[in-house]
Amino acid sequence: MPFARALLLDRARPMTSAKTASRRSPVTRVLFDGPAFPFIMIVPALLVLGFVIGLPMLEALRLSFDTIALRRPAAAGTYGLHNYARLVSDPKAYAALGLSALYMTGTVLGSVALALSAALLTRRVVRFSGLARIAFLLPWTMPAVVTALVWGVMYDGNFGVINRLLDFVPFVDGRNWLVDRSSALGALIVAQVWNEFPVAYIFFLAGLKAIPEELYEAAKIDRANAFQQFRHITLPHLRFIIAVIVILLMIMGFKSFPIIFLLTGGGPAGATETMTVLTYNTAFRSLDFSYAATLGILAVLASAMLVLGYLRLLPRTGHGDVM
Amino acid sequence: MASVDFRSINKRYDALDVLRDVDIAIPDGEFVVFVGPSGCGKSTLLRMLAGLETITGGTISIGTDVVNALPPRDRDIAMVFQNYALYPHMSVAHNIGFPLRMVGTPRPEIERRVSEAAEMLGLTPYLSRLPRELSGGQRQRVAMGRAVVREPSVFLFDEPLSNLDASLRVRMRGEIKRLHQRLGTTMIYVTHDQIEAMTLADRIVVLRAGKVEQIGTPLELYNTPANPFVAQFIGSPSMNILEGVIAEEGRARIGETLIEIGGPHPGFSPNASVQIGIRPHDIALAEPGRGALAGELQLIEEMGNSRLLTIEVGGEPVQLETQLQVALRPGEAVHLALSRDKLHLFPA
Numbered sequence: 267m268p269f270a271r272a273l274l275l276d277r278a279r280p281m282t283s284a285k286t287a288s289r290r291s292p293v294t295r296v297l298f299d300g301p302a303f304p305f306i307m308i309v310p311a312l313l314v315l316g317f318v319i320g321l322p323m324l325e326a327l328r329l330s331f332d333t334i335a336l337r338r339p340a341a342a343g344t345y346g347l348h349n350y351a352r353l354v355s356d357p358k359a360y361a362a363l364g365l366s367a368l369y370m371t372g373t374v375l376g377s378v379a380l381a382l383s384a385a386l387l388t389r390r391v392v393r394f395s396g397l398a399r400i401a402f403l404l405p406w407t408m409p410a411v412v413t414a415l416v417w418g419v420m421y422d423g424n425f426g427v428i429n430r431l432l433d434f435v436p437f438v439d440g441r442n443w444l445v446d447r448s449s450a451l452g453a454l455i456v457a458q459v460w461n462e463f464p465v466a467y468i469f470f471l472a473g474l475k476a477i478p479e480e481l482y483e484a485a486k487i488d489r490a491n492a493f494q495q496f497r498h499i500t501l502p503h504l505r506f507i508i509a510v511i512v513i514l515l516m517i518m519g520f521k522s523f524p525i526i527f528l529l530t531g532g533g534p535a536g537a538t539e540t541m542t543v544l545t546y547n548t549a550f551r552s553l554d555f556s557y558a559a560t561l562g563i564l565a566v567l568a569s570a571m572l573v574l575g576y577l578r579l580l581p582r583t584g585h586g587d588v589m
Numbered sequence: 590m591a592s593v594d595f596r597s598i599n600k601r602y603d604a605l606d607v608l609r610d611v612d613i614a615i616p617d618g619e620f621v622v623f624v625g626p627s628g629c630g631k632s633t634l635l636r637m638l639a640g641l642e643t644i645t646g647g648t649i650s651i652g653t654d655v656v657n658a659l660p661p662r663d664r665d666i667a668m669v670f671q672n673y674a675l676y677p678h679m680s681v682a683h684n685i686g687f688p689l690r691m692v693g694t695p696r697p698e699i700e701r702r703v704s705e706a707a708e709m710l711g712l713t714p715y716l717s718r719l720p721r722e723l724s725g726g727q728r729q730r731v732a733m734g735r736a737v738v739r740e741p742s743v744f745l746f747d748e749p750l751s752n753l754d755a756s757l758r759v760r761m762r763g764e765i766k767r768l769h770q771r772l773g774t775t776m777i778y779v780t781h782d783q784i785e786a787m788t789l790a791d792r793i794v795v796l797r798a799g800k801v802e803q804i805g806t807p808l809e810l811y812n813t814p815a816n817p818f819v820a821q822f823i824g825s826p827s828m829n830i831l832e833g834v835i836a837e838e839g840r841a842r843i844g845e846t847l848i849e850i851g852g853p854h855p856g857f858s859p860n861a862s863v864q865i866g867i868r869p870h871d872i873a874l875a876e877p878g879r880g881a882l883a884g885e886l887q888l889i890e891e892m893g894n895s896r897l898l899t900i901e902v903g904g905e906p907v908q909l910e911t912q913l914q915v916a917l918r919p920g921e922a923v924h925l926a927l928s929r930d931k932l933h934l935f936p937a
Contacts, residue, residue: 321635385618478672478674480670480672480674481674482677483639483641483661483668483670483674484668484674484675484676484735485676485687485691486641486660486661486662487639487640487641487661487662487666487668487689488667488687488688488735488739489660489661489662489666489688489691489692490660490662490687490691491691494691498679502676502678503678535799553811566806
């Protein structure tokens with residue numbers, strides 16, 4: 267029997283005689299019988315979290331006030347607000363913030379649209395339903411590195427399959443997707459959407475399965491057409507799930523790194539240099555760790571504000587709202 | 590308003606025949622109840638009329654139009670479901686007005702018709718509530734309001750009262766009956782409860798295993814059941830069926846006992862096996878003697894104004910309903926007299 271369960275069972279057993287109680291030491295009684303017991307039980311988890319998440323964040327905060335730049339080693343230990351002063355007037359940081367927002371919006375919209383379509387398409391599939399679901403889940407199992415490499419080959423201007431296919435389409439010319447400033451960010455978004463939409467897909471599929479079929483039957487008899495059924499039955503039932511998925515995808519999109527980094531590294535000429543890539547480049551290309559930490563703090567603040575703002579925008583949705 | 594016509598209807602799921610050659614003609618304005626044990630195909634028949642199930646064979650017409658190929662929205666029907674199927678995120682008013690909004694009815698008219706329907710069903714105080722804030726009976730009324738507001742040519746009810754408790758069921762039954770009297774629209778009602786069928790229907794269709802057993806008014810089914818199944822299904826407590834053999838003119842033999850069966854009964858020749866049906870209140874306790882069936886009392890169930898006795902006759906249980914308050918004990922030997930004019934004879 268697991269230790270915690272044994273403890274709980276022990277607590278659940280009523281203390282029938284004073285004899286049993288007196289056998290416990292006073293310390294044990296305070297720890298296990300007092301109101302502090304639940305809090306004591308979560309202390310180990312809090313310690314672990316504090317160690318692996320809290321400490322690095324505090325260190326990043328400290329670093330952002332220091333001057334650890336390997337090109338100016340002598341400046342180390344100079345504390346101050348200089349990194350933040352630089353940030354406020356750094357056009358690259360603002361551009362990166364904008365690109366991150368654009369990238370996030372693109373991946374969220376693309377993933378939700380693709381996942382919802384795929385879920386609607388496969389919800390009523392009976393034969394080969396397992397196969398269909400696996401097909402739509404497969405991209406998720408692909409490591410981002412593999413995704414990046416495969417899409418990199420497909421986007422290639424000379425021998426990529428995308429341009430080859432475009433040869434068959436009249437009036438549309440192929441281009442060097444990742445090198446062309448106007449298409450690079452869009453191309454990255456497509457690869458990212460392909461990689462992450464399955465997360466939303468399984469949520470949506472589960473949500474759709476939970477809608478009682480009878481409601482669609484009632485709606486059909488109440489003269490609702492297919493679009494009206496979607497608008498008045500499906501969407502309201504998925505509202506809560508969509509809200510959760512959008513938050514999840516926003517966070518995933520905002521901190522997305524490997525696909526962008528591997529495909530363009532932030533180029534061409536900064537056209538895809540999002541917050542994460544700019545932070546990386548500042549730290550490991552410019553070797554300015556302190557300024558990179560400052561950028562990291564900005565990224566955390568920005569994404570926290572985004573999510574909080576989004577949560578405020580949401581209507582008060584409870585679980586029971588629709589169920 | 591419209592008549593409904595089922596002609597040679599067949600329904601098959603893979604290898605399973607759910608309905609076989611069903612013919613039912615329902616004139617305009619009639620209240621028809623489909624009744625039968627679960628799995629008899631009554632709900633399937635209703636859902637085929639609604640357009641929620643495909644038709645394997647035959648034709649269904651509403652008015653003069655064959656509707657086989659029409660989607661539900663074009664059939665001009667309204668349906669009340671067993672689990673109400675209310676839209677959980679919409680207020681009562683929005684639920685009731687939904688069928689009107691779907692076809693772009695102007696807003697003022699929707700409001701007028703919704704408030705009319707709510708008035709009729711006593712839902713006016715609840716119009717802004719959500720379905721989950723209502724009781725079972727109120728939800729059922731909302732489902733009815735959603736059907737009424739459309740002024741359809743046919744109303745379909747799929748076991749609408751089976752989720753309600755007994756007393757509420759009786760009340761809602763009355764409301765449905767009143768609704769029919771008030772609107773005069775054709776209504777088709779599916780239930781497995783023969784009391785609901787008897788009390789509501791102008792005519793009842795009894796179904797078993799995908800086939801129509803009998804169609805008739807409640808009293809026709811009660812007084813002249815076409816076969817032992819209908820005889821036992823309609824009426825409560827259920828009719829007794831005894832196995833016998835036709836003896837000489839006007840008599841039949843049950844076990845060793847000769848009983849009077851009146852007659853003449855054309856179609857029953859001497860020595861033919863026969864199933865003799867008799868309702869529990871048409872059997873009386875009797876003195877031992879000629880024509881009295883001997884049995885052993887097994888069970889006494891008090892029902893207030895009467896009592897139901899279960900008596901074993903020749904190894905088979907026979908039920909008897911009596912208002913006599915004589916002292917009886919289980920295990921006692923008793924004798925039964927069957928009213929000669931109340932017997933129902935079926936070929937065995």
